[in-house]
Amino acid sequence: MGMKVTVDKDMCIGAGQCVVTAPDVFDQDDDGFVEVLNESPGEGDAEAVRDAAHVCPARVITVEE
Amino acid sequence: MTTTEVPQETSTSYPMTRECPYRPAAELGRLQAEEPITRARIWDGSTPWLLTRYADVRSVLADPRFSSDPYRDGYPTVAASRKMRQDRQRPSFIFMDDPDHARLRKMLIGEFTVRRIETLRPLIEQTVIELLDAMEAGPRETGSRLAGTSMSTDLVQAFALPLPSLVICHLLGVPYSDHAFFQEQSHALLDLTSGEDTVFGALDALQGYLDDLAETRRRNPADDLISRLGARVDAGELEPSEVSAMAFLLLVAGHETTANMIGLGTLTLLHHPDQAALVRDGDTATVRSAVEELLRVLTVTHLGRRRVALTDVEVDGTLIRAGEGVILAAEAANRDPEKYSDPDDLDVTRGTNQHVAFGFGIHQCLGQPLARIELQIAYPALLRRFPDLRVTVPDSEIRFRDQMAVYGVHELPVAF
Ligand code: HEM
Ligand code: SF4
Numbered sequence: 001m002g003m004k005v006t007v008d009k010d011m012c013i014g015a016g017q018c019v020v021t022a023p024d025v026f027d028q029d030d031d032g033f034v035e036v037l038n039e040s041p042g043e044g045d046a047e048a049v050r051d052a053a054h055v056c057p058a059r060v061i062t063v064e065e
Numbered sequence: 066m067t068t069t070e071v072p073q074e075t076s077t078s079y080p081m082t083r084e085c086p087y088r089p090a091a092e093l094g095r096l097q098a099e100e101p102i103t104r105a106r107i108w109d110g111s112t113p114w115l116l117t118r119y120a121d122v123r124s125v126l127a128d129p130r131f132s133s134d135p136y137r138d139g140y141p142t143v144a145a146s147r148k149m150r151q152d153r154q155r156p157s158f159i160f161m162d163d164p165d166h167a168r169l170r171k172m173l174i175g176e177f178t179v180r181r182i183e184t185l186r187p188l189i190e191q192t193v194i195e196l197l198d199a200m201e202a203g204p205r206e207t208g209s210r211l212a213g214t215s216m217s218t219d220l221v222q223a224f225a226l227p228l229p230s231l232v233i234c235h236l237l238g239v240p241y242s243d244h245a246f247f248q249e250q251s252h253a254l255l256d257l258t259s260g261e262d263t264v265f266g267a268l269d270a271l272q273g274y275l276d277d278l279a280e281t282r283r284r285n286p287a288d289d290l291i292s293r294l295g296a297r298v299d300a301g302e303l304e305p306s307e308v309s310a311m312a313f314l315l316l317v318a319g320h321e322t323t324a325n326m327i328g329l330g331t332l333t334l335l336h337h338p339d340q341a342a343l344v345r346d347g348d349t350a351t352v353r354s355a356v357e358e359l360l361r362v363l364t365v366t367h368l369g370r371r372r373v374a375l376t377d378v379e380v381d382g383t384l385i386r387a388g389e390g391v392i393l394a395a396e397a398a399n400r401d402p403e404k405y406s407d408p409d410d411l412d413v414t415r416g417t418n419q420h421v422a423f424g425f426g427i428h429q430c431l432g433q434p435l436a437r438i439e440l441q442i443a444y445p446a447l448l449r450r451f452p453d454l455r456v457t458v459p460d461s462e463i464r465f466r467d468q469m470a471v472y473g474v475h476e477l478p479v480a481f
Contacts, residue, residue: 013167014174015429020437032174055419057429059127 002040005049008060009033017055022048026061034060073112079105079392080368086465087333088409089367093117093397102383105392109148113141113390114383115369119401119421121381122370122393126426131372131391132162133428140373141390143470144257149264155272155306157314163427169311172297173431176236176290182434185232189442192231196224197450200481217457220477221328224447229323229439236435237312238282238289246274251317255470271316275309283308290315319432322365325466325473326436327443330359332463332477333411334444335456340413345448347413349441355413356440361420362411364396367472370424395421451481 005025014032018025025045027035041049046065053061081090096103097117105115116122125131135142135151142148151160158169175181200223203216226248234244253259253267275291283295283305291312297303334341344355369392374385385391399420400408423430430436448454456463457478464475 013170013427013429014178015423015431016177016179016434017429019179020434028178028180030175030178031171032176032178051417051419057127057423057425058427 002042003046003049004064005036005039005041006062006064007034007036008062009035011058011060013058015057017057018052018061021052021055025049026052073104075104075106075112077103077105077115079107079115079394083465083467086460086463087336088362089364089394089396089400093394094400097397097401102380107141107392108144109142111139111141111390113139113392114385115392115394116380117394117397117401118381119398119404122395122398122421123425125372125380125391125393126370126421126424126428128378128426129163130375130378132375133160133166133372134162135160135371137373137388139388139390141371141392143368143371146257146259146264147470149261150254150268153265153268154313155310157310159314159318159428166427169307170427170431172294172303173290173311173315176293177431177434179434182438185236185435186438186442188235189228189232189439190446192228193442193446196227197446200224201450215480217478217480220331220479221324221474222476224443225327225331225477226320226324228327228443229320232435232439233316233319236290237315238287238291239278239316243274247271247316247320251320254317255321257468257470271313272309275312275316276305279305279308279312315432318430319435321469321471321473323436323439325365325471326359326363326440328477329363329365329473330440330444331447331454331479332456332474333359333363334448335454337411340411341448343413344444345452347445351414352441352445353437354416354418355444356437357418357420358411358413358415359440359444360422361399361405361415361418362409363472364399364420364422365472366422366424366470367396368470369394369396370428395424454479454481 012034016028018034019028022045025038025041027037029035049063053063081092083090101118101121103115104112106112158166200218203218230244230248250267250271253263279291282292283298286292286295294308298305298308343351372391374387374389376387378385402408423433457480466473466475
């Protein structure tokens, strides 16, 4: 029962908080919108991903555990 | 809104006078514990809501039922000078709601991605080296001491202001030779005590300059942001006036904020030599963490985020009615003991920070990757170059920027 990460890209405002917080899991495309690099991150990234969901200013990152 | 809001009784006024220049007024902490959602009187006699808790501040900033539009009745303007400026200036997207805000912001976010900003690192490092070289080469202190090997200067003028100014001018495409002009004009705009002549003069000078630059680059594009916006004008996506309004916002938003983080941040570190040593000798992770911690404790945008309710909204049991103004005191939220342990302590190793110094919600700072990288480079470079850096006057002689939109120090006399 790993972690599952989804984003609502349409609502992303490109602040890049997720990339700073969990660089192994999130990236931004050339236009600045969020891209999920790994939808099922492992234990090692779990805390950073939860943190990213918390700091995302547009609240578009959803984490299911 | 046709009804005029009747000011409510309140003994609280905002902003409050700081007892200590390094922390927000103690009264904010009391309100946070006892009256987290209250009324406060502001300069024009109106009594918007004042919210001080981390959770409430974030929830309102993320709520589309609150507007950033200062033209709406009830919006709590920061100061009289800000109101004048608002009446004269073309609106920029920091003062718009979605969908207008989103349309304009989305044209810029590709310019400010973490990755794009990372490509500026060599330029920023080089700029820092040159500014520090100039400091080192500066005039020697003329004193009677024989061993007068010590040098002194104003760190704000020598380092804190020119760094962000040079970087943002480069990014936009403003020629190097004009950056002094920008520094002067944006200072006049951010001085809350500026009179009408000064405000209008600075506005017209900047807007006129940027209109000309935008038009020149639209016809003769270069590899810079203003030229890329010019291409959008040709594509029919943007009005020419919107280009200069965006450029204006970037110049003003990115300049004194970062500069004051450098000035006040350095002063703060020098008062905490153990923390300064960690920043000077620390690895990348420590430096990153230190920058977030300084952003949190200093919260240089110290006069609260401002919003007005579009409909009746209940926040944590309090009804905020349509048309009522709201001030989100981020400087207090960033020291909420429910969120941070020992919130008043500077702990550069705090790590996970989640501060609201860049705001929250759709208006969260667009330039934060740039601000971060500038600060991550500036603090350690300064402390490494001048291990003996010290402030030459006591705090009582330092002029803190209480009357400015961005908090910090006007001057920072240092020796090294
Ligand atoms: C340490 C330095 C900085 C601080 C503390 C800071 C702080 C902030 C804050 C608090 C907001 C939110 C305003 C609101 O909610 O109404 C904001 C927005 C903004 N900032 Fe920054 N900022 C900094 C540096 C920069 C830089 C370097 C740039 C660009 C070059 C920049 C560009 C912007 C823009 C364009 C907005 C408006 C975003 C929007 O409305 O969508 N800022 N900033
Ligand atoms: S933190 Fe949120 S808004 Fe910012 S880039 Fe990531 S997903 Fe988008």
